[in-house]
Every structure is written in structure tokens, then in C-alpha cells.
Amino acid sequence: MLTFSHYMYAFVTLIVIVTMLFRRGVIIPTLAGTFLIGWIYKGDVISGFKAVYNANLTAAKELFTIFLIITFMVALLASLRDIGADRRMILPIQKWIVNGHIAFFVLALVTYVISLFFWPTPAVPLIGALLVPAAIRAGLPAMGAAMAIALAGQGMALSSDYVMQVAPMLSAKGAGVSTSAVADKAMVLSLITGGVSIVGAYLMTRRQIRKAAAPDAEASVHAGQPDLQTREYAEAAAAVETLHPSVLKWSKLFSVIVPLSMLGIMAVMAASKFGGSGMGGLEGGDGAAFIGGVAVILLILSCTVFSKIGALDKISDHLTEGFVFAFKAMGPVIPIAGFFFLGNADFSKSILSLGEKAAPPAFLYDLVMSVQYAIPSNGFITAFGILLMGIVAGLEGSGFSGLPLTGSLSGALAPTVGMDPSTLAAIGQMGSVWSGGGTLIAWSSLVAVAGFAGVSAIDLARKNFVPVVIGLSVSTVIAIMIW
Numbered sequence: 001m002l003t004f005s006h007y008m009y010a011f012v013t014l015i016v017i018v019t020m021l022f023r024r025g026v027i028i029p030t031l032a033g034t035f036l037i038g039w040i041y042k043g044d045v046i047s048g049f050k051a052v053y054n055a056n057l058t059a060a061k062e063l064f065t066i067f068l069i070i071t072f073m074v075a076l077l078a079s080l081r082d083i084g085a086d087r088r089m090i091l092p093i094q095k096w097i098v099n100g101h102i103a104f105f106v107l108a109l110v111t112y113v114i115s116l117f118f119w120p121t122p123a124v125p126l127i128g129a130l131l132v133p134a135a136i137r138a139g140l141p142a143m144g145a146a147m148a149i150a151l152a153g154q155g156m157a158l159s160s161d162y163v164m165q166v167a168p169m170l171s172a173k174g175a176g177v178s179t180s181a182v183a184d185k186a187m188v189l190s191l192i193t194g195g196v197s198i199v200g201a202y203l204m205t206r207r208q209i210r211k212a213a214a215p216d217a218e219a220s221v222h223a224g225q226p227d228l229q230t231r232e233y234a235e236a237a238a239a240v241e242t243l244h245p246s247v248l249k250w251s252k253l254f255s256v257i258v259p260l261s262m263l264g265i266m267a268v269m270a271a272s273k274f275g276g277s278g279m280g281g282l283e284g285g286d287g288a289a290f291i292g293g294v295a296v297i298l299l300i301l302s303c304t305v306f307s308k309i310g311a312l313d314k315i316s317d318h319l320t321e322g323f324v325f326a327f328k329a330m331g332p333v334i335p336i337a338g339f340f341f342l343g344n345a346d347f348s349k350s351i352l353s354l355g356e357k358a359a360p361p362a363f364l365y366d367l368v369m370s371v372q373y374a375i376p377s378n379g380f381i382t383a384f385g386i387l388l389m390g391i392v393a394g395l396e397g398s399g400f401s402g403l404p405l406t407g408s409l410s411g412a413l414a415p416t417v418g419m420d421p422s423t424l425a426a427i428g429q430m431g432s433v434w435s436g437g438g439t440l441i442a443w444s445s446l447v448a449v450a451g452f453a454g455v456s457a458i459d460l461a462r463k464n465f466v467p468v469v470i471g472l473s474v475s476t477v478i479a480i481m482i483w
Contacts, residue, residue, distance in 0.1 A: 002370055005041040009343055009363040012036070016339075016405070020395050027332055030339035034351075037342060041352060041361065054351045055338030062173055062347075063337060066166045067330060069288045070119070071322035072295040073164065077118050078318045079302040080254060088255035090130045097131070100139030100209035101202075107135055107145055108152040108198050116163050117262050120153035120438065121329070121448065127153075128452025144205035146453035146460050150446055151201055154438030155468065156194025158399060159430050160187040163266070165288055167433060170333070170400060171425040174340055174407020175414075181422035182429065189430050189479055193471035197439075200467030250305040258298060265291055333401050340364070340404035344411070365412045382417045383480050386410055386424045387472060390431025391440070399437030406432055423483040427476055434472060439464045 012033030016026045031052060038051020080086040093110055097103045110131065114123040127149060135145045160183070161167035168183035175182070269290070299318065303311040341347040343364030354360055376382070386406060393402020406428025414421035438446040442457040446464075450457035 002366060003041075003361075005037050005361065006363050006366055006370075008037050008040055009033070010367050012339070013343075013364075013405075016336075017389075017392065020393055020402070025332070026401070027335050030336050034335075034339050034342055037363070038352060047353065050353055051342070051351055054353065055342055056334055058341055058347050058351055059334045059338040062341070063170070063330065063334065065288050066164075066169060067323070067326045069164050069292045069295075070166065070326035070329065071319060072292045072299065073118055073322070074325045075315075075318040075322035076258075076295045076299045076302070078321050079299050079306070079314075080258060082306045082314070083251040083254060083302060084248070085251045085254040085258065085302070087130065088251055089259060090127065093131065094134045097134045097138045099211075100135070100141075100144070101206065103135035103138045103140040104144055104148050104202055104205065104209075105198075107131060107140075107148040111149045112152040112157045112194075115153035115157035116160075119164070119329075120158055121325075123153060124149065124448050124452060128449075132453055139210040141205060141208045141210075142453045143455050143460065143463060144201070144208065146449050146455050147201040147205065147463055148198070149453070150439050150449045150460065150464060151194060151197050151468070154399075154446065154449065155197065155434050156190050158437045159193065159433040160190035161433075162187045162190075163262075163291060166330070167400060167403060167429055168426075169288075170337065170403035171407040171410075171429045172422070173337070174344070174404045174409075175411035175421045175425040176344065176346060177411070177422045177425065181420075182425050185423055185426035185479070185483065186429050189426055189475040192475040192478055193430060193434065193468070196471035196474050197464075197467040200470060201464070204463065204467070254298075254302055254305070261294055261298060265294060330400065333404070336401050337404040340408045343408055364408050367412075369412075369416075377417055379417045379419045379480055382413055382419065383424060383427050383476055386413070386428040387431040387476050390428040390433075391435040391472075393428075394432045394435025394437070395441060399433035399435065402432035402436065403429060420483055423479055427479055430472055430475060434468055439468050 012029060015029045015033070019026045019029055034055045035048040035052045037048075038055075039045050039048030041047070042051075077086060080089075090110070093106065096106050107127070111120070111123060111127055114127065132142075132145050132149075136142055159167070162183055165179060165183055168179050168186055171186075172179040172182045299315060300311075303315045303318065306314060338351070342351050343362070345360045345362035345365070348354075348362065349358065349360035352360070386409060389409060390402060390406045393405050407425045410424035410428055411421045413419075414424050435441060438449065440461055442450075442461045446461060447457045450460045453460075
């Protein structure tokens, strides 16, 4: 039986979707909705206040592992910047950029690999400062360079988020399935979407690729780059030049150790999936713990190398920088996740402070079940509906804020159409992250990519639209066929 609380939950969810369509933040609607549902369900206003707090606390506890892994990886990257190891990891790649055609795919590959481990936002300044000028000198148009970076980083790498597994965790929590099930399928779909979109972008760009610029044109290439890309790395480059020779030697060593460590992590995680590591499956929380632990040890070593005495203080600075970045990136997701966790019976008991013997409500699932007769029992329509919902959710400008919604809808709709909820959750994740993560809308992190390439963010979003939509459509059709 549906209660007034169910109808209120449906009404607030509709408001959230409409708000996303108007490209506005949805934190206030979700907080207010949580308060109202707690008040109405328990029948007293004090329960409404408690529900708001408990929903955010529940979401924070469930998602804190995400904050930690982001913190440690960003802190590690900051410590590598101190000793110049981040630049040394990238500089040798410049010699591979011999013409504009190769430059396009080199930018895409390097961006993908770095973004897979450190996320695109920290990776874009490094690539933009060191590789984009070289790519433009080789004849690649600035717009082509921006498309390669955005599609490979903000699109392909972030939509799978296979190493840090932030996105799969959010989707899986909402859908009520394992993180590994969503992560594996999201990885396949991201490669299909990315492959189609990147090839499409190259075909759109290849006629504008010129011959390599003459050496004396280097100054004009750098002159076209905005101040945004030069400030941080110019300061870092100047600092590296003044480092003690012993530190410079360590810089070279860490520029090799860190990439090898990341490759080693991937190898161990891959082996664990097939039972070859002897450690069991390093998936979900275990995988995040493994990656985070390696990052912490590398962070300690790099801080000690930079300053043996000052390492005790320096590591605090880097961890603080990592936490600030993590909360800026993921903080707004907590109240949104709290509201959609309220619609899930696994979390609603603690959020509504129900007794041990009380049956927890499943608002979203009950609503879907009540209208299942009107839902076409067609996996094709449902999958594309979830994809569209993900794209709409991403219009808000944060690729991850829509994942609790698409995950919850996937868990509720999957039984009615006979599909695996992890498949629908992965499809919704593709739509949300490719849309809001920074490929289709100009008010997302796409602004940073456009700024480093010196192009218009709006024009870049327009250029990305056709290849990305085709890629998402192809990957969704394949998901329906194979899963």
C-alpha cells in the first residue's frame, strides 16, 4: 500500500529531475524532501530534523572510503609535483608527437592512463602545460587537442573510474548490487563509448590537421596558451631547478617508480579477478584499500625525499590539499545520496530511526512496483530510458551527483523488465558521467580543458556532442545484447 510518504517521495524526485533539466543544483530539494518525508512518515516534526541529519550521516559513512582514496591519490600527485617527478613522467612522451595525427591519439592515450589513476581534474593541468603545446606545434588544431583530452579523460576514464571506483560504488549502492559487478560492466561500456567517440572526433578533425610548425613558431604557440595553464607549473618548474642535486636524482627515480607501481596495482587487481593473486578478489572496498595503501607509502617516501626534516609537516599539507579536493568534488553528493538512500530499504531504517523489529519502507521500489503494469516490459526501452535519465542528471554539471538517482532507478526497474540491475546501473553511469563529467556541457570541468587548449568551452561541447551520443547509443545497444 502506498502512503502519503510515498507520494511525497515521488513528488520530490520529480522536482529533482526538473531542477536538473534547468541546470540548477539539487541539494536544497533533496534536503527539504528528506525532512518532509521523515516528518510525514513518523508523524512528528522532530523526526524530520533527525531524518535530515541521519540521511547525511548514513551517506557520509557509506561514501567515506571514496573521500579517502581521492585524498591519498591527490596528495601523492602533489608530493610528486614538489620533486618534479610529475613533469618527468610526461616529458619523454613529447618525442612521440611527430605529427598532428599521432599527437591526437598520444594525447588521448596519456590522458586516459593518468586520469584512470588520478582523475582528470588533477591530470588536465599537467597534460595541458606539457603536451598540448607540443601537439599544436606538430599540427594538431587546438580544438582537436581539447577533444582528445576531454573524451579520453572526462569521458572514457572517468565514466568507468575503474581504479579508484568512486562512480561504481555510488551506482552500486543505489542499485543494491556489488561494486565489482557495476565496475566491470562500466569498464566495457566506457571503452566502447570512448573508442567510438574518439575515432569519430578524429575523423571530424583530421582534415584540419596541418604540417608541423617550424621551430620559431614555438613562441607563438605558447603565447596562445592562457595564463591559467602556466602559473602553477611555471612555479613548479622554477622550484625544481633550485632543488638539491640529490633530490633531483630521486625525482628521476620516482618518475619511474610511480608509473610502475600503478601498473603493478592493475596487474594484481586483474590477477585477483581470476584467482591468480592468492589474495582473493581485490574489488570494491578492498581494491580501494589496496590502491590507497600503496599511495600512502609512496606519499611518505616522496615527502621524505623532498625534505627529511620537513616531511612531518609537508605530508600534512598534501593530505589537507587532498581532503579539500575530495570534499569539493564529492561534498555536494552526500545530501543527494542521502535522499535516494532514504528510498532504499537497506538504509531507510537507520535514516528514519526505526526499531529493530520495524519493517523499513522502500519508497522508490514500492512506487515502481505500483506502476509496473504501465512500464513496457522491454529492456531496450528501459535501458535507453536510464541512459537518458543519466544524461539529464548530468546536466547539473557534476557527473557523480546523478549516480544515486540512476542507481536507485536501476535497482527498482530491473525486476520489471527482466534485466540485471548492475547492467542498468552501468548504463546510467555512462549517461551521467559522460554528460556532467565534462564532455557534453560547457558549465562542467570541460571549462578547464577548453582553457588549457585555448578554445571556447561552448564550441568544444558542441563538437563533442555527435561522437559522444553515437558512442553512448552503441554501447547501450551492445549492453542490451550481451547482458
